[in-house]
Amino acid sequence: xxxxxxxxxxxxxxxxxxxxxxxxxxxxxxxxxxxxxxxxxxxxxxxxxxxxxxxxxxxxxxxxxxxxxxxxxxxxxxxxxxxxxxxxxxxxxxxxxxxxxxxxxxxxxxxxxxxxxxxxxxxxxxxxxxxxxxxx
Amino acid sequence: xxxxxxxxxxxxxxxxxxxxxxxxxxxxxxxxxxxxxxxxxxxxxxxxxxxxxxxxxxxxxxxxxxxxxxxxxxxxxxxxxxxxxxxxxxxxxxxxxxxxxxxxxxxxxxxxxxxxxxxxxxxxxxxxxxxxxxxxxxxxxxxxxxxxxxxxxxxxxxxxxxxxxxxxxxxxxxxxxxxxxxxx
Numbered sequence: 001x002x003x004x005x006x007x008x009x010x011x012x013x014x015x016x017x018x019x020x021x022x023x024x025x026x027x028x029x030x031x032x033x034x035x036x037x038x039x040x041x042x043x044x045x046x047x048x049x050x051x052x053x054x055x056x057x058x059x060x061x062x063x064x065x066x067x068x069x070x071x072x073x074x075x076x077x078x079x080x081x082x083x084x085x086x087x088x089x090x091x092x093x094x095x096x097x098x099x100x101x102x103x104x105x106x107x108x109x110x111x112x113x114x115x116x117x118x119x120x121x122x123x124x125x126x127x128x129x130x131x132x133x134x135x136x
Numbered sequence: 137x138x139x140x141x142x143x144x145x146x147x148x149x150x151x152x153x154x155x156x157x158x159x160x161x162x163x164x165x166x167x168x169x170x171x172x173x174x175x176x177x178x179x180x181x182x183x184x185x186x187x188x189x190x191x192x193x194x195x196x197x198x199x200x201x202x203x204x205x206x207x208x209x210x211x212x213x214x215x216x217x218x219x220x221x222x223x224x225x226x227x228x229x230x231x232x233x234x235x236x237x238x239x240x241x242x243x244x245x246x247x248x249x250x251x252x253x254x255x256x257x258x259x260x261x262x263x264x265x266x267x268x269x270x271x272x273x274x275x276x277x278x279x280x281x282x283x284x285x286x287x288x289x290x291x292x293x294x295x296x297x298x299x300x301x302x303x304x305x306x307x308x309x310x311x312x313x314x315x316x317x318x319x320x
Contacts, residue, residue: 038287039307076291078264080188085262085269087291087303103223105289105305107262107271119271121289123224125308 006110007079010086014074026054030114039124042133060134065100066093072104084108098130188263191294195268196261203275205253207243214238215298224308227317245318251277256288268292284314 013025029050035057036046043061047053062068074088090102102122109117185193198210220238221231228246232238247254258272274286286306293301 038289039309041309076267078262078267078269078291080262080264083260083262085264085289085291103305105269105291105303107260107269107289119289121271121287121305123305123308124310125224125226125312128309 002110003079003081005113006082006084006108007077009110009113010079010084010108010115011074011077014072014077014086014088018071018073020069020071026050028113028115029053030111030116033115033118035118035120037120038122039127041124041127041131043127043131044124056134061131064094064131066095066097082109082111084110094130094132100126100130102126187294188265188268190297191266191268191292192261192263194297195270195292195299196258199256199258199270199272203255203257205255207253213297213299215295215300218299218301220302220304222304222306224306224311226308226311226315228311228315229308241318246315249278249315250284251279251281256286266294268294278314282314284310286310 009028013028016022016024031050032048033050033053034046034048035053037044037057043057047057058070061070071091072088073091074086076087078085084107086104086106086108088104088106090100090104092100094100105121107117107119107121108115194209194213198213201207201209214235216235217233218235218238219231219233220242222229222242228242232242243254255275256272257275258270260269260271262269268291270288270290270292272288272290274284274288276284276286278284289305291301291303291305292299
């Protein structure tokens with residue numbers, strides 16, 4: 001059943017990510033994935049395409065952090081049909097020395113085993129206070 | 137739990153004196169009790185669907201009414217021991233414990249800043265086990281005349297057709313920009 005499979009894909013990708021292995025996470029994103037960061041911060045927009053998400057969002061975000069990595073852990077997964085909702089926390093520090101420990105709820109939509117759409121809900125106030133603007 | 141029990145419980149909650157003072161504040165109309173009976177019966181009568189779908193349908197019905205400014209069913213679904221956590225570090229970001237505190241410290245103070253009932257439009261309901269995740273957009277304006285159209289993602293923890301926990305992810309930057317702090 002797609003629902004159980006979808007959950008497995010997302011859970012395994014996040015589990016690997018928590019161990020610093022980004023490949024499964026990147027691989028689960030469809031080529032034409034759309035990724036939306038909710039709100040009206042400098043980071044709040046919709047990135048279209050896997051390359052754009054990896055470079056313009058993840059790459060830019062990594063460049064803000066002391067370590068060239070994004071540390072995320074997850075607490076819960078909720079799968080329903082084509083959707084998997086995930087609650088998670090960030091454990092990052094900016095180059096300016098500020099803690100960036102955001103709380104997230106991601107809504108992943110999958111089709112044929114790939115994530116085609118992501119909506120990210122997070123503490124936008126924290127984003128605007130702690131992160132610099134992305135360069136593009 | 138049977139259909140009739142569920143319906144009686146919900147109506148019973150509505151009728152309790154503890155909740156009665158809330159009704160006018162929350163924008164509840166007399167006819168909503170009738171709407172509630174109908175919706176509850178419609179959801180509960182379908183024995184073929186599981187708890188997950190019942191939870192989703194109850195919340196769907198509640199949010200349909202909330203979109204029209206009627207919070208009756210939403211209120212009826214909250215358990216007395218409900219906890220409501222708002223993420224972030226704004227003046228509204230904390231965990232409200234118990235239905236009374238949710239009403240007195242969160243919903244009434246919020247309602248007092250809005251020009252009309254607190255309305256939102258829910259678009260997606262993701263159910264798994266005892267949890268339903270709801271995405272919604274606020275449809276509000278403050279008394280000061282500013283648009284307050286927040287984006288919400290709520291994680292509802294349900295048990296026996298009642299909401300026991302809510303975690304709210306929202307545009308906290310907008311909260312800080314548009315809302316005043318709640319009275320202490």
